[in-house]
Amino acid sequence: MKVKLIKGKVWKFGDNVDTDIISPSIYMDSPEELREHAFEAIKPEFAGEVKSGDIIVGGRNFGCGSSRESAPEVIKALGVGAVVAESFGRIFFRNAIAIGLPIITCPRVSEVFEEGDELEIDLKGAKVRNISKGKEIQSEPLYHDVLDIILKGGIISLLKGMQKNE
């Protein structure tokens, strides 16, 4: 299967960005309000300024905290093309994959990128490139089943596809 490269402008975050920061619980019952307030506690300008296709670069333990699916969902709803971080909270990582948000673990990513850099991800080859600086680093390869879920747009779309093929 040929896999398209994902390309976008970097928004950079630090370590331990938790699911309450991403998806504040007071706005959780309204997807519209949640979109306006995502990441508000640490980057209030993000929700208003993020452009479709931009990419989030996080530090360690990105998405730690609760099991709410709304955290990866709001990131996807804001049009973010992918999330790259040094490491992830367990359930956030699973939920992102389940809803088809490209996500990749890349241990040195914070060193190599500044806010606003142009980033390119080769999901299949497990490579992350800084186009602005001309650097390439290795990321943790995604398991083929996981890659398949992401490329099909999430686990429910994957199931729909499986039904058709039967």
Add this chain to the structure above:
Amino acid sequence: MGMTLAEKILARKSGKQEVRPGDYLTADIDLAMAHESFAGAYLNLASAGIQKVWDPDRVVVVLDHYVPAPTERSAGIHQIVRSAVEQLGIKHFYDEGRGICHQILPEEGHVCPGDLIVGADSHTTTYGAFGAAGTGIGMSEMAYVLATGKLWFRVPSSIRFQLNGMLPRRVMSKDIILHIAGKYRAEVAQYRSVEFSGPTAGSLSVDGRMTMSNMALELGAKFGFFEPDEKTIAYLETRVKGPIDPIRADADVSYEEVYEVDVSGLEPQIALPWTVDNVKPVSEVGEVAVNQAVIGSCTNGRAEDLEVSAEILRNKKIHPRTRLLVFPASRAIYQEALRKGWLEALSEAGASICPPGCGVCFGAHMGLLAAGESCVASINRNFRGRMGSNDARVYLGSPATVAASAIEGKIADPRGY
């Protein structure tokens, strides 16, 4: 080199000889559990055009979170679950009043050592008390499991808590796990598998082990194991159909970390608002008046917990300032507590005995707190706003500590009772 319990089970279920931390694999699921969350999983499944589950005998559904239904909306969710269960032919359905999912599954013989169990609830780690790999997943993933019986996993690294020493009187397994959370903090097991071992682990009852496996999740753990022993087998023997596999970790295993925990002389522990790892020994908590005291939940609503609470409260009265709510983890436990006179003692002391279920534990109904109120509870979480008002304060302790606190109207040391 040998394999840990997590590695062994994930290797077996994915048909591999050997797996290592960081490996990805696709595994066969032995059992899928959902509570009211089944409604969401079912709707996801239906939206994918799927009308049947991979194996109706390997699905267990329990209505426990909103029972009896406190609102019309939750009654509607129950209605969706009941008709979905019937339509899909799921036989292992426990309707409201039978108990909390994490108690019902082992009690009814659905949990076996070595099993891989996923639940649409975070505290699915509880089944680790029986040597089963239980872990929580989201509703989208649950739909996938219901359709295919498979799910991808990343093999976690493993850490071990070696428990030594004898627990002092009135100090319980809840105090051990709170102590661990306080000392090593809530991220100590993030994305890792925990094994509790050592002589003290062996000396704990099955009830006590379940409390710790349940709360392993609060340390970030994917699994929270005890190795099965004669106590496990004695508990499961009369409940499980078929042979019981006494699965163990290999002897030559190296753990990512081993923590030695000596419990002799351990004081009762309290987690203060608003995190599970904000822990102090009871003697350092100071004067904390409590408006409400709660004994119960999937963490501490079992026979051992009700027995010790009844011992402490027998022939006593709770403090006039304090309300005491008791909710047994299952109907079977409720009935045992009836027969043994524990409920009578608790009721005489002034407790309200609530039906088995989750109720107040996650702040849905039956005992919410007003702004400014404080509560001491034997549950597993004290996050802000989880039991009513954002300005209410929840303190976590063992059932013995909660019982003593109900008598004194403030957080109290159970060792004097």
